[in-house]
Amino acid sequence: MTNVKLLEQFRSFYFRNYPDDMETQIEYFAIFGGLGLEIDTTQPITFLIEDLIIQNFDMYNEKIGQLVMEESNNKRLLTALAVGDRRIFSAFNRAGLNNANGGSALNFLQEKGLIQIEYSREEPAKSLNPNGKLKKEIARHRISHKVLFTYPFIRFWFYFIYPHIRDIKNGDYEKLFKNFETKQNSYTSLVFEELSEVLLNYNLRDAQILSSGSYWDAKIEIDILTVTDDERVYVAECKWTNHRVNKSELHKLQEKCEKLDIEPSQTILFSKRGFSKELKQMQGKSLALYSSEDFESLVKNASNTELINHLFDSNV
Structure with a gap:
């Protein structure tokens, strides 16, 4: 089923900015998608991140904080979902959350419209013998749904910005941009897959x-x-x-x-x-x-x- 919201954002980004080619469109949309900003896509992407995001860090940090009710569990879960494999149970583990407080954060973020659940289509394992038992490693396997971010910018924020929040507040952007240079392609891969x-x-x-x-x-x-x-x-x-x-x-x-x-x-x-x-x-x-x-x-x-x-x- 077509992700209508993502398609609308993709089109909106294009008609607002008219990038020179689709590779540029996808690459810049993966970061700024959903913001509704006018982006000069002829400028290097790192320059735009610093000029549009870092220089307005306090404003965006406050707005995102308001969206997640300044709740630390919500921020930890969003970070775990952004940098991990998107599986809910592994995100809970990465964020140090249990099924109760992790589930509460997940429900809140879903109701807020920041994330959406991608349901697994894996069939539960069954023994070929009606009276048989599954091997322990198979029996222990839990089918886990995954999460998609509704807005590319929110994922960008919790993938690259939030983990370096202390350095950014101190005016040190070196680690952020080194991390971005290393992981930009792998980060963009998910948005490319969705598109x-x-x-x-x-x-x-x-x-x-x-x-x-x-x-x-x-x-x-x-x-x-x-x-x-x-x-x-x-x-x-x-x-x-x-x-x-x-x-x-x-x-x-x-x-x-x-x-x-x-x-x-x-x-x-x-x-x-x-x-x-x-x-x-x-x-x-x-x-x-x-x-x-x-x-x-x-x-x-x-x-x-x-x-x-x-x-x-x-x-x-």
Whole structure:
């Protein structure tokens, strides 16, 4: 199902700022998405972070504090969700929360509209023998749902800004920007994955989508698994890296499908920087390839007059 709010924010960012290309659009949107600011996307992203965010740190820190009711558990959970694997139970552990206070914080943040739950599609493990018992490591495995941030900027704040809050207050930004330089691509990968699902489902808009999102279990993760009512299955992997994706990534995805006993109607690869010649020659009905420029279709036929609620609008 298309993430309507993310798509609206993506379009709003584009029509407000008109970046030169879709790679720039995605990269800058992953940080400033949801703020409703005018961004000069010809400027280096680190310059904009310092100029627009760091120099207005007190204002944003106060506004975000108000959103989370200045509750430390809410901030700790948001940080754990931002930097971790998004699984709820592991986020509780990382934040030092238990099921009670962690669940309370999770419910608050969900009701506030800052996060949304991505429900697991993993089936509970069962013994092949009706009277048999599962192995201990399998029996101990807990199916965990994941969390997505509603606004990219909130995730950026708790991924990069909040962990360095003391240094920032002291005027020291060195660790923040060193961390950003190291982790920018891995950080942007999740937003790219979310937008890739939006693009896939946008292209499938004439079909009835029964289920869509990432798939994970104890051993396997697939970035996107979409199923339509005519029993067509689409699987996809998303790579936000500075090199072209090659055939090995296709093989990895095919191996995952075999382990899950899935026969996809179409396999899809999304790439920041395109694909090897060998992969391009394999394109067809069973394999689709999307690069950054293909995301232009999400804004091409949209209206630039639409008004949406941004993060700090009074009714958010």
